[in-house]
Amino acid sequence: MAKKTLSEMSFLDHLEELRWLLVRSTIAVVILAIAIFFVADFIFDQIVFGPTRVDFVTYRFFCDASHYLGFADTICIEELPFTIQNTSMEGQVNVFVWMCITAGFILGFPYILYEIWRFISPALYEHERKYAKVFIFSASVLFFTGVLFGYFVIVPMSVNFLASFSISDVVKNDIDLGSYISMVKTSVLAGGIFFEMPVIIYLLTKIGLVSPTFLQNTRKYAVIIVLIISAIVTPPDVVSQITVAVPMLLIYEISILISKIVYKNQLKEQNG
Template sequence: MSEKNKQGEMSFLGHIGELRGHLIRALLAIAVGAFLIGFNIKWVMDTILLGPTKPGFLTFKVVNYFSRMVIGQDSITLPEHFPLQVRRLFDQFNAMMAISIVGGILLAFPYIVWELWKFISPGLHENEKKNSIFIINSTWIMFVLGALSGYFLVMPFVINFGYFFSLSDSIRVDIDLSSYITIFLQIVLGMAVIFLFPIAVYILTSMGVLTPMFLKTYRRHAIVVIMMVAAVLTPADVLSMLAAAFPLLILYEICIIMSSRVYKRVQKNNNTEDNKDHLTKIEN
C-alpha cells in the first residue's frame, strides 16, 4: 500500500506512522532532559527545588524589603537549614526519578509543542499556519510563565506558612522529603497547566464556541472557581491561596480582552464572507 493515495492525501496509516515519529522524537527529548536533570541532580535540588526554603530567596528579599519600609522589620525569617528528612530507604531515589522526569518534560516542552506543530502544519492553509504558529509559541511561553509564577509567587508563601504554623511548642518540625517534592510539583505544574487557559479561550473563541459576553456574564462564578482551584493547589493558608489566585484573576481578565478582539475579528471575517456570497448571488 502506498503512503499516499492518488489525490496526494496521506492515508490513515500514513498519519499514524507520521504521529509515531513525532512522539518518538518528543519522548527522546524528554529522556535527554531527564538525563541532564538526573546528572546534575544535586545542583538542581540545592539551587532550584530547595531555593524557596532559603532566607535569601528572591521572593523573600522583595517581601522583606517592603516589610522593612512599612513595619521596620523582616516579616519572613526562615532558618538557614530547612529541616528536611527521609524515613524510607528509597525516598531520595524516588524523589530523584520524579524530579528528573518532570524536569525533562519542562525542559523539552517547547520542543514537544514544536513537534506537535510539525505534525498538524501540513494540513493547514497559509492563514491557519500563521494562527497556529501564534498558538504554538504562546502555549510554551504561557506554560513557562505559569511554572515561574508557581515557583516565585506561590511556593515561598506555602513553605513559610507550613514551616511556622504550630499547634504546640512541643512539636518538632521535621518535613518529609517526599511531602515537600509532592507539594512543589503540585504547585509548579498546576500553575503551568492553568496558565494554558488563555490558549483554550483563544481557540474556542476562534471556533465560535466561546464569546467574551459569556466570560463577562459569568465573571463572578469564575472568581469562585479560581478561588477553589487556588485552594486545591495550595494546601496552606489564606495568603498562599491569594498568592495563587491573584495571577489567575489577572489571567481571566486578559482572557476577556483577548476573546473580545478575536470575536470582533471573527465577526468581521464572517461579514466579509457573507458580503462576497451576496455579491456572487447577485452576479449569478
C-alpha cells in the first residue's frame, strides 16, 4: 500500500506515525542499553565515578592553568572529602539500569533525530528535505558537545564545590548514590539539550514563534541567568565561572545569529 501524503493524513494518522516514532526510538535505546551492559564496569569505574577522583582530567587541567596564570595552587584539587554510599536495598540495581538507559539514549540520539526528521519531513518543502543530513549531523554534534561540556565541566565543578562545602565540621559528607547519579545525569543531559539551542531557535524562527528582535531584547536576562548558573555550579573563583559562562553565552549569541539568517531568508522569500 502506498504511503499517504501529508494532505491525506488525518489526525489519527499523525498520532500513529508519532507512536511508531516512539516505539522505534525506544527499541533503539533499549538495544544500546543492553550493549552498554557488557562494558558497564568501564562505564561506572572510569566515566561515571571519574569526577570523584582528584586525578580527573578536569581537576588536573585547572591545576595546570592555575600554575600558568600565577595563582600557585589556589584552584588545585588535593582532596574531595566525601564518600558515596548506597542506602536502599535496590539502589544499585536501579542505578545500573537507569545509567544503561541514559547511556543508550545518548548514543542513540542521532537515530532519534533521524526518526524526528522522518516525522516532520512531510510538512517541509522539497528543497528543505534535502537538508536532512545537515540537520542530523549538526544537531548530533551540538548534543554530543553539550554532553561533553556537562561531563567535563559542570559535573566536576559541581562535585568539587558540593563535596567541599560544609556548614560545620560536625557534618560529614556521605553522599547517597542516587543523589550523585542524579546530579551526573542531569548535568550531562542538560548540557546536551542546552547546546541544542541553535537548532531549536532555527525551528522556532522558521515557524514564527521566535524572532531575532525577541532574542536580542532578552539577551540581558539570558546573561544574568547564565552568570547565576555558573556561580551556583562552580567554586567561588573567576576562572571556573568564566569557563562555564563563556560557552553558554556563545551558544546564545550563535542562536541569535541563526535566527537573523532565517528571518532574513524568510523576508526575501516573501518579497520575492
